[in-house]
Amino acid sequence: MMTNSKIIGLLRDTGYLRVWLVGVCSGVARWLELLVVGVYAYDTTGSPFLVALLVILRMLPLALLGSIIGTFADRLSTRLLLILVMISAMLAALFVFLIFAFGFDNYWLVAVSSLIAGIVWATDMPLRRRLLGDIAGLDRIAPAMSLDSATNNGTRMIGPLFGGILLQWLGPSGAFSLSALMYAACVLLLLGLPVSSGFTKRAANERPLFKDFKEVFSFIAADRDILRILLITVIFNVWGFPFISMIPVLGRSLLEINASWIGVLAGLEGAGALIGSLIIALGIPRLSFRQLYYFGLMGYLVFAFITGWMVSSIPMGITLFIVGLMCAGFTTMQSTLIYSAAPPEMRGRLFGVVVICIGTGLIGFANIGLMGELFGASTAIRIVALEGLIPLILIGLGWRQLRRR
Secondary structure, eight states: OOOHHHHHHHHHOHHHHHHHHHHHHHHHHHHHHHHHHHHHHHHHHOOHHHHHHHHHHHHHHHHHHHHHHHHHHTTSOHHHHHHHHHHHHHHHHHHHHHHHHTTOOOHHHHHHHHHHHHHHHHTIIIIIIHHHHHHHOGGGHHHHHHHHHHHHHHHHHHHHHHHHHHHHHHHHHHHHHHHHHHHHHHHHHHHTSOTTTTOOOOGGGGSOHHHHHHHHHHHHHHOHHHHHHHHHHHHIIIIIGGGGGGHHHIIIIISOOOHHHHHHHHHHHHHHHHHHHHHHHTTOSOOOHHHHHHHHHHHHHHHHHHHTTOOSHHHHHHHHHHHHHHHHHHHHHHHHHHHHHSOGGGHHHHHHHHHHHHHTHHHHHHHHHHHHHHHOHHHHHHHHHHHHHHHHHHHHHTOGGGGOO
16 A cells, blocks of 8 residues: 555655654644643543543634635645744744743633644644645555654654653643744744745635635535545544543543553554554555545444443553554545545645534534533543444445445
């Protein structure tokens, strides 16, 4: 599925390398912040719902702004938009570092920073990954997106690990200082891209925004295959991904471990995802892109359910690793399927719709947060995983392309 020569060729491409490294740096910052604010919120409030609320605020811009950002990605310079976004992210992380360093922190200031971080996250798919695909070209799209997904999964391991260690030894200010440095590195990498990168004049520039929105949703409604691909993304974000917000809660309330070990637990999920991505890259699973996408999510939900039964650190760490392993099929194929199926003039908008689908996770985080308040984190994880398996199975029954090699 991904040959060594193609990987080497991509990494020798200066443009691809810079945009890929932006993904590495911003990914470390994203997952580091997610763990740190989760532990901080639970230590400060003792409420699983308020822990989940911080993630809901991160997801809100994805639901509200995804299509808008995607449309602008089809009209304006992707490079310039990304630079502006990363400068904003750097300043926001620096602000949080200062409020913690000078003792002015409180839950609601952290909540505002989570909302800003969500705006940054909302740009990743329609701007950065779109730019990666444009640089790589269709003939290299599968290895380009697979390599990016593998490294993103790696940041899900490194970010929480660093976040837990820094939180334990230096407090939240130490963690957010690293986050600010990561975003500063993103800005420098993007400034080194040629000015023409990510900018081509498109015919859509002369049309009203409303017509662009209408066109992309009409395209999705007419293509059942793409519709199902998007619905799988909704299922992952409503019933799959939210369970990670309960890891700090489980670590503190059930396992009674410190921030460093909570970071290790969260990092094991990322480690599984990284190894799973590398296995897919080597072409070991003899499955189609859609089969990897679909059955990866099914395995993710099954093992998330099993995680909800674990009551000690080692078994929970093992199941979290397997959850990440299963997740690799979904994350690796998501961008690849959308980019390869979309007409060139509509890719930014379709990625924008993917971001909206990811933004539906705010419903999932509200759901699991309330379940955690009512029944405890472990029971909440099991309930939510079972809820997700039902629509997933129903979609699979009618998906003809899923059965093709």
